[in-house]
Amino acid sequence: MADPNKNPARGAGKKAAARERIAAKRAAEAAARAAEQRRRRTVLGGAVAAAVVVIAVVVAIVVQTSRTSTDADAARPDGTSAGGNGYTFTVGQADAPVTVDLYEDFQCPNCKDFEDAAGSTLEQLAEAGTVQIVYHGMAFLDSSQNDDYSTRALNAAAVVASSAGSDAYETFHDLLYANQPDERTGSGLTDDQLVAYAEQAGATGEDVAADIRDLVYGEWVKGAEDQASKDGVTGTPTVLVDGTKLTDLSAAGLTAAVQAASS
Amino acid sequence: MSSDLVRPWLATAARLLLGGVLVVAGALKLPDPAEAVRAVRAYRLLPEAVVGPVAFGLPVLEILVGLALLVGVFVRTAAVAAAVLMVVFLAGVSSAWARGLQIDCGCFGGGGEVAAGQTAYPWEVVRDTALLLVALALARWPHSRLALSNRLEPVHG
Known part of the structure; x- marks a missing residue:
């Protein structure tokens, strides 16, 4: 090989x-x-x-x-109080020693609970000159079922305050809580009912009914809602007694907090 | 052996779950931008100037990451992004809980104000933690069935 x-x-x-x-x-x-x-x-x-x-x-x-930018030319109600960026209505004497801020939505059932429990106590304290009540309206419980009742109610309240003053706002506010429609099953108060309560609260101007029906302060309501958010309010009712959040929302709790703040 | 068959299908299920949740969560935040702003602001973590961009940009990120997972492109990157989102959400919700804020997480639209005692922090934390684990597992084993990237770029072996 x-x-x-x-x-x-x-x-x-x-x-x-x-x-x-x-x-x-x-x-x-x-x-x-x-x-x-x-x-x-x-x-x-x-x-x-x-x-x-x-x-x-x-x-x-x-x-x-x-x-989200709101229309700068949108109508704003008269009679708002100083310090709330034009979104608050104040009742009570200016020299009252204690300020109570109320953040509420007219459709909120817990707000109605608070109003039922402590609303009259609060108003008595205001009449006695002990507190100034600052109403901050909110509107976040709009739904198709209630035909955007939160917004319609706050707009109507602003119409009332604008035409008849803050005391009328308070009366209207009390009427709406006394007659609050159910949040889940209710369909909101109708515009006619809002107009009737506005009249009952003393807002009898000729434009009142039209302003309520036309949501004349609709943009303002959105602004009020944003203002509450900017104020750090995330739940309703939020009750501030001289800036401190009230946790016991009973009449006794409110009275005690006001006494502590005024002494 | 059988795990080689099952795992890609598990990854597919993870993609659909995570992607579906993200797309729905993002889409629900778009119709009412004012509400989205309030939801972000309610956490009281961000300066006012940043609140708007976060409220408007975050839902878009959620939708895009979710869509990538649903159709199956950039799965690993999307899974990592989803995990980062979940960590951010967990941090936000936990901090709100720890500070005693009474807010809705706004995870699926809504958000901001809730009536006293209507918070749902434990459930929100459990849900986001579960989704975080799914996202991390998907980032570790991104290969899945029914993914668009399989057609564009066949994976062999």
């Missing part, structure tokens, strides 16, 4: 092996190219996706900001 290294067949095998090596190398290069291409596509896709995210967020911020 000849030297295997000189075997021509063996030489052919060598060539084949070389070809295989070259093919493998080419395949590896092709795979690397494909991987590079994939990587580029991923980077490109990621960049496009990131751009889409940024653009969508910016567009949303611009659109939603314009949707």
Whole structure:
């Protein structure tokens, strides 16, 4: 047998092996190219996706900001008190030693509970010259079922105050809580009922009915809601006695807090 | 063996759950931007100038991350983003809870004011923690069935 290294067949095998090596190398290069291409596509896709995210967020911020900006020319009620950015109505003597801030929604059942329990006590304290009551209206319980009653009620209250003053606001406020429709099953008071209570509270001006029906202070109601949010109020009723949140919402709790604040 | 068959389907389920929740949660915050602003403000964590952009931008982020998960593109990135969102939400809700604020998380629209005693912090924390774990698992094992990226970029092996 000849030297295997000189075997021509063996030489052919060598060539084949070389070809295989070259093919493998080419395949590896092709795979690397494909991987590079994939990587580029991923980077490109990621960049496009990131751009889409940024653009969508910016567009949303611009659109939603314009949707929430309130009309500066919107009607504002007369008779609001100082210090509430035009969203509060105050009753009681100016030299009263204690200030009680009330944040309420006319549709809120817990507010009615508070009014039933301590409302008359609070008003007696105001009449006695001990407290000044600052009413902050809120409107966040609008629904299709109650035909946006929270907004309609607060608008009507502003109409009453604007035409007949803060004391009429208080009377109207008491009437609405005494006749509060059920939050879950009620359909809100009708505009006719609101007009009737406004009249009962002393708002008899000729524009009162129209202003109630036309939601003339609708934009102002939105502003009032935002103001309460900016004041840090997140629940109703929120009762502040000289700025301190009242936790015991009973008549006794209110009286005790007012006494502590005035002494 | 069987886990190799099951795991991609679990990842698909995770994608649909997480993506669905995020898209719904984001979409519900868009119709009433004023409410969204109040919901963010109610946490009392951000300066007033930042409240608006966060209230308007966050829902869009939720929707986009959710959509990526639903259709199955950039799944790992989206899962990480979802996990980050959940951590942010958990931090917000926990801090509101710890500070005794009476707010609704506003997670699915709404938010801000609630009547006394109507907070739901424990449930909100449990839900967000569960979603965080799902997002982390998906970030670890993002390969799933019925993903658009599988068609664009077949994964072998």
